[in-house]
Structures are given as C-alpha cells and as structure tokens.
Amino acid sequence: MKKGNNLLLGISTSTRAKLSTQGYLEALNRMSDYQTMYELIYELGSEKKISNTEGLLLASLFGARSKDIDINVINLKDVFKSTKISKQELTKELDRCSGIILGTPVYFGDRSSLFEKLVEHIRTNKIDTKNKIFGMVTAGAKRNGGQETTLVFGLLDALNLGFNVVGNGPPTSQFGGTGWAGDIGKIQDDNFGIDTSMGVGKRVKRYFEIISSKATSKKELTIGILYSGFNKKGDMRIQDLILNIQKSGVETKLIDIDRLKIKPCLACAKCPHTLETDYGCIIKDDMSEIRELFGGINGLILISRKGNDKIGKYQLFLERTRFIRRSNFIMSDIPFGVYSIEDKLTGSQLSTRMFMSFLRHNVFVVSPLVQSISDGSNTVRIGHIDELCCNLIKIASKTKSAISKSKSRYTYKSIGYGNT
Numbered sequence: 001m002k003k004g005n006n007l008l009l010g011i012s013t014s015t016r017a018k019l020s021t022q023g024y025l026e027a028l029n030r031m032s033d034y035q036t037m038y039e040l041i042y043e044l045g046s047e048k049k050i051s052n053t054e055g056l057l058l059a060s061l062f063g064a065r066s067k068d069i070d071i072n073v074i075n076l077k078d079v080f081k082s083t084k085i086s087k088q089e090l091t092k093e094l095d096r097c098s099g100i101i102l103g104t105p106v107y108f109g110d111r112s113s114l115f116e117k118l119v120e121h122i123r124t125n126k127i128d129t130k131n132k133i134f135g136m137v138t139a140g141a142k143r144n145g146g147q148e149t150t151l152v153f154g155l156l157d158a159l160n161l162g163f164n165v166v167g168n169g170p171p172t173s174q175f176g177g178t179g180w181a182g183d184i185g186k187i188q189d190d191n192f193g194i195d196t197s198m199g200v201g202k203r204v205k206r207y208f209e210i211i212s213s214k215a216t217s218k219k220e221l222t223i224g225i226l227y228s229g230f231n232k233k234g235d236m237r238i239q240d241l242i243l244n245i246q247k248s249g250v251e252t253k254l255i256d257i258d259r260l261k262i263k264p265c266l267a268c269a270k271c272p273h274t275l276e277t278d279y280g281c282i283i284k285d286d287m288s289e290i291r292e293l294f295g296g297i298n299g300l301i302l303i304s305r306k307g308n309d310k311i312g313k314y315q316l317f318l319e320r321t322r323f324i325r326r327s328n329f330i331m332s333d334i335p336f337g338v339y340s341i342e343d344k345l346t347g348s349q350l351s352t353r354m355f356m357s358f359l360r361h362n363v364f365v366v367s368p369l370v371q372s373i374s375d376g377s378n379t380v381r382i383g384h385i386d387e388l389c390c391n392l393i394k395i396a397s398k399t400k401s402a403i404s405k406s407k408s409r410y411t412y413k414s415i416g417y418g419n420t
C-alpha cells in the first residue's frame with residue numbers, strides 16, 4: 001500500500017458470486033478505460049464467470065480507481081461459506097480500509113443474509129467505522145424489483161454502524177447502483193445499472209480526495225442549521241445543538257423554516273441549469289433566503305420535529321429544494337446531518353426520509369442519524385448530537401478547500417424530462 005493512500009474495500013454479498021479476491025484484482029487490472037471496463041464485464045458476464053452483483057461491483061470499483069487509492073475485494077462467501085478467507089482477515093481489512101463499496105442481490109426487496117452477517121461481524125468485533133465512507137450497488141431480476149428499497153435498508157445499516165454514506169452522484173444522483181438482471185450472464189445488457197454503479201465508485205473516490213485534502217481552520221467554517229416543527233425560538237434541543245457547534249469555534253447560521261413563506265413547487269421547468277444564473281425560481285416567496293444560505297455554508301444539519309402542537313413546513317420546504325440539483329448540484333460534497341424529533345408516535349420514519357431525499361442533492365450523509373422519539377412520557381434517543389457535530393465539522397473542514405479548488409465540478413443534465 002502506497003504511503004498516504006486510502007484503502008477501498010469492495011465486498012460482494014451474493015450467494016452466486018464466482019470471483020476470488022485474485023479474480024477481482026486481475027479483472028480490474030485489465031480495465032484500462034471505460035471501453036475495456038465495459039467489454040470485460042460483457043465478456044465475463046456472457047461466459048457466466050461473474051454473478052450480476054459482481055458485474056456491478058466491478059464497475060463501481062473501476063469508477064473509484066485512482067493512483068491514490070488501493071483496492072482490495074472480499075467475496076463474503078469465501079469468509080462465511082468456506083474457509084478461504086478467515087474472519088480475522090476480514091476484520092483486518094475492515095479495520096484498515098477507509099471505505100467500502102458493497103454489492104448485494106435484491107432478495108425480497110431487501111439485502112442478502114451475507115450482508116446481514118457482515119453487519120453482525122462489524123458490530124460484534126467493534127470495528128472502527130468512524131469517518132469511513134460506504135456506497136452500495138444492487139441487482140434485482142425485475143425492473144422495479146426492490147433495488148431502491150434494498151439500497152435504503154443497506155445505507156441505513158451503514159449509517160447505524162457509523163459509516164458516512166454516498167449515492168451514485170450525477171447525472172441521476174439517486175441512492176446507488178441499480179442493476180436489472182435475473183439469470184447469471186445478463187448484467188452486461190444493463191448499461192444503466194453499470195453506469196449508476198460506476199457513479200458510486202466516483203462518489204467514493206471524491207470522498208477520499210476530500211478527506212485527504214488540507215483542513216481549513218474551524219474559525220473559517222459555517223454550518224447551516226435549518227429547523228422546522230418548533231414553537232417560537234425552537235427549544236432546548238436546538239440550543240444544545242448550536243452550543244455544541246459553537247464551542248468548537250465554528251460559526252452557525254440558523255433558519256426557522258416555519259417562519260418563511262413557502263409555496264408548493266409548481267413542477268415547472270424553470271429551475272436554473274447553470275451556476276451562472278440566479279436562483280431562478282418563478283415562485284416569489286422566502287425560499288430565496290434558503291438559496292442564499294446554501295451559497296455560503298460548509299455543512300448542513302436539518303432538523304424536523306413532528307408533534308401534536310404544530311405541523312412544520314419540512315415537506316413543503318423539501319419539495320422546493322429541486323433548484324439545488326438543477327443549479328449544477330450546488331450542495332455537492334457538503335456534509336449533511338439529520339436530526340429528527342418525533343414528539344408523538346407516528347412511525348413516519350422521518351430520519352430515513354430526510355437522509356434519502358438529501359442524498360439526491362449529492363451530499364455526503366454523515367453518521368449518526370440522530371433521532372429522538374417520544375410517546376409523551378418516555379423518550380428514546382438514537383445517536384448522539386455531539387458525535388454528529390464532531391463528525392460533520394471534521395468533513396466540513398476538508399470540504400471547504402477541496403470545493404473551492406474545483407468549482408463547477410458537476411453539471412446538471414435533465415434525465416427523464418425533455419431538454420428544458
């Protein structure tokens with residue numbers, strides 16, 4: 001391993017996986033460019049030498065490749081269904097890696113049992129996951145067979161284990177690699193699945209670039225805090241969060257979303273496509289304040305509270321954030337944290353919805369997802385706010401210099417719409 005390099009660990013959790021570690025590394029060595037990557041997946045797929053998940057995993061690792069990244073791959077069958085790779089070896093690789101791209105087949109809209117074993121292994125061996133990145137690719141036999149639900153469940157696992165997570169980045173900027181193939185030997189026909197998987201690799205590579213860059217002094221950082229669902233001036237939980245950030249010397253900028261006049265999105269085609277244009281929304285309301293905030297922050301924490309007393313404007317705000325993607329993904333590479341508060345039991349999965357929606361803005365979602373759930377007399381807290389602040393500030397300090405060096409890195413292209 002070259003000094004200073006990050007180690008990316010590719011992990012296959014397919015029961016039909018065929019490649020050994022050596023097989024993966026040889027295949028990656030044979031891929032010199034996009035064309036050869038695609039041809040090789042085509043060759044290995046047609047000859048039924050790789051499972052569908054493995055085809056996607058190879059594409060994602062190709063997307064991540066760089067002289068500054070070392071790659072190792074572990075097929076979990078070799079750990080849990082044979083003794084080719086010992087559990088100690090798995091622990092060692094998980095410990096020393098800086099990030100993981102994980103491939104899983106869709107099994108009943110969920111990830112595989114080998115994936116579940118990995119989660120248990122990381123937990124029971126207390127493997128350090130702090131500030132490590134996690135991206136995912138998945139293959140299902142049906143077009144809408146649960147690829148996205150599988151990604152939601154897998155990314156949630158990763159966040160709960162302490163990883164930060166990425167999606168597949170522009171142009172679609174969804175949740176990960178989504179392959180469509182049933183029988184072995186079919187994944188090579190799904191260009192979209194291959195491309196979205198390659199996108200996951202590119203997002204992981206970007207994260208490594210950022211964490212390896214020079215840190216900016218905390219005094220120069222600004223963290224945005226947006227909150228909704230509170231009575232006037234918020235409450236002590238917001239005050240605690242602000243103090244937590246301010247004690248590290250970082251500036252905070254707060255907006256109470258509910259105070260703003262926000263109208264519903266018109267689903268028109270006027271959002272800007274270039275950075276040069278203004279905010280560009282044809283609706284004249286207070287969302288322009290949010291646009292201004294997003295132009296000047298290095299990290300963002302979004303807080304939404306659901307209680308009996310007040311229905312906040314979170315959902316209204318969310319649907320109006322479309323301009324973020326359409327302004328060439330202005331929130332790209334910004335660390336993003338979630339704090340959900342449910343002061344009545346709605347079972348609304350608020351924190352999951354919040355992080356998934358913002359993944360579409362090409363952010364890095366930072367662990368832990370902080371949740372406070374109350375039934376009126378008892379409160380359960382999941383994730384610590386001080387840990388979220390600490391992790392988020394750490395990434396923000398790296399992101400600032402990396403972003404200023406690479407302005408206009410992403411270009412918005414409309415997918416699924418006319419070229420408007």
Ligand SMILES: Cc1cc2nc3c(=O)[nH]c(=O)nc-3n(C[C@H](O)[C@H](O)[C@H](O)COP(=O)(O)O)c2cc1C
Pocket residue numbers: 014015016017051052053054104105106107108109110139140141142143144145146181182183184
């Ligand atoms: C137990 C089982 C459950 C499955 N459930 C789904 C499903 O819910 N949706 C789907 O699209 N495909 C489902 N499939 C199909 C696989 O996801 C698909 O064949 C995939 O390509 C397998 O990846 P692999 O080649 O890496 O093993 C299922 C397959 C099995 C064996």
